[in-house]
Amino acid sequence: MKRTSHQAADCPIARSLDAIGDWWSLLIVRDALLGLSRFGEFQKSLGMAKNILAARLRSLTALGILETVPVADGSQHREYRLTPKGRDLYWVLVALRQWGDTYQFPGGASPTVLVDRVDGLPVQALELHAADGRRLGPADTRVVRTA
Incomplete structure (x- = not known):
């Protein structure tokens, strides 16, 4: 079944659910608020398929809820950090x-x-x-x- 987009809806609740309404996205934000930042940490915590996790992380990054930053150890790896927009999902x-x-x-x-x-x-x-x-x-x- 194709999902209906609510991006143009007059209702801010509908628009918000369009952006972060699936449970995986909110659980990723929950884990980021708890300090997780690496792909493997999210995957281990949530037990979700890597392709679904990758898609959700891309979406949350595109929405400006997460951003990718270089890890502190100087390697080529990147980690995910909440933006102010993402931290406001705390409430x-x-x-x-x-x-x-x-x-x-x-x-x-x-x-x-x-x-x-x-x-x-x-x-x-x-x-x-x-x-x-x-x-x-x-x-x-x-x-x-x-x-």
Whole structure:
């Protein structure tokens, strides 16, 4: 089945999913946020076919989410680093993680927890707030056309 492109959609969610909506891409970004940077590290962590990994890395690089840089040892090898655009996906992954902690592990049995590096305490759940500080939910927001 041919995938429909949403690159020209009016919806920023649709455009974002067009760019990074497959699970492999988000898992590569997750691993890059955890410090992985070499092809072999990604392949070992994810256990995915090399051709699929190569295609996803090319796509993420073309989108400006990853960049390739020479490795520090002076060899001809290159490694993948997140760009600022890629690092900003951190918030998306934290939101997915927190949703998964709540709904994908019955009874709160997630084997890992996201903690603050300073005090080692679990991070609070992400929240959306109005300009005046009120906590917002789906019923409190709407999408309006700007043009």
